[in-house]
Amino acid sequence: MDLSGIKMVVSDMDGTLLNSNHEVSQRFLKQFQRLKAKGIRFVAASGRQYHSMADKLAPIKDDIIFISENGALVKERDDELSVIPINEDLTDELLRTVDHIEGAHAMLCGKYKSFFDGNSMQFLEQLKEYYASFEIVDDFNTVNDEIVKIAVYHPTSAEHHIYPAMKPFENRVKVKVSGKNWVDLNHVNAHKGNALQKVMEIYGVDGSELLVFGDYNNDLEMLGLADYSFAMANAHPDVKKVANFETKSNDDFGVESILEKI
Structure with missing residues (x-):
């Protein structure tokens, strides 16, 4: 070579x-x-x-x-x-869908800061490995940052539990299994x-x-x-x-x- x-x-x-x-x-x-x-x-x-x-x-x-x-x-x-941010209306729709996936936890990712809600506190130490700059919020609706990604965590298998629920969005969102526990949602481009x-x-x-x-x-x-x-x-x-x-x-x-x- x-x-x-x-x-x-x-x-x-x-x-x-x-x-x-x-x-x-x-x-x-x-x-x-x-x-x-x-x-x-x-x-x-x-x-x-x-x-x-x-x-x-x-x-x-x-x-x-x-x-x-x-x-x-x-x-x-x-x-x-x-x-390349995600459209605000689409972000809301994606979050509503994640809310119906048992065991799933969503994080909003701004350009330089990520946002977790109270449901993710049990995984906080693990999340700190991937998110050096973050803020804990009571309600995602209070986040005003430009969102570039939604990261969705599942404690056992993102590919089996999260991806099937998010697959219907693939014509509007880039849906990627990025690790054993993660599915990432980005702008399609x-x-x-x-x-x-x-x-x-x-x-x-x-x-x-x-x-x-x-x-x-x-x-x-x-x-x-x-x-x-x-x-x-x-x-x-x-x-x-x-x-x-x-x-x-x-x-x-x-x-x-x-x-x-x-």
């Missing part, structure tokens, strides 16, 4: 760049400096909020591009490259593939110069843009079908082992 022409590396975070303890390895941070010296740009792409991503990648946050909230917010340093396409256009990168890593269904569109697309060994079966290559798991330095070949 010849990776000498790579100009941009893109990685999902949870289940991909982060290990099972939600940590970035020192091995990656050292590799990043080598990539930077070669003029290769790095893009972190996640369903996480921007502040959570920036906290995880604090040592390099000023040198990379962030695709956050599944592509609803794209940011480089202080510049917002793209913002807000996904990692669309966001990455914009970044590629800004920096003049094509698919033959792009290296992408992912593990779950919210990574499918961006994987489809790259000639060098890698599914993690721990990836969802759908991801392994789409990716052109496979690497080791996130706990076995799957991303790092490929970056060493550049």
Whole structure:
């Protein structure tokens, strides 16, 4: 495999760049400096909020591009490259539907702050891992922020309990199973593939110069843009079908082992 022409590396975070303890390895941070010296740009792409991503990648946050909230917010340093919110009326309709799903809990995600209601307090410690900036509210109707994503949590299986109820909205909303416990609802045009396409256009990168890593269904569109697309060994079966290559798991330095070949 010849990776000498790579100009941009893109990685999902949870289940991909982060290990099972939600940590970035020192091995990656050292590799990043080598990539930077070669003029290769790095893009972190996640369903996480921007502040959570920036906290995880604090040592390099000023040198990379962030695709956050599944592509609803794209940011480089202080510049917002793209913002795609959800229509307010549609947000209300989606929340009403979630209310009827047994065991489901919705969170509203603004560009830089997320909002939880009292029903999510029992999961607060777990939510803090993904949402570094949040506010607890009594009523979602009091939230005035521009909403870019609705994250819906289920304690056992989002794919089995949440996705079937939200599937009828797929002609109006991007519905993505983003992890074992999560379904994410975004504007129909807000996904990692669309966001990455914009970044590629800004920096003049094509698919033959792009290296992408992912593990779950919210990574499918961006994987489809790259000639060098890698599914993690721990990836969802759908991801392994789409990716052109496979690497080791996130706990076995799957991303790092490929970056060493550049």
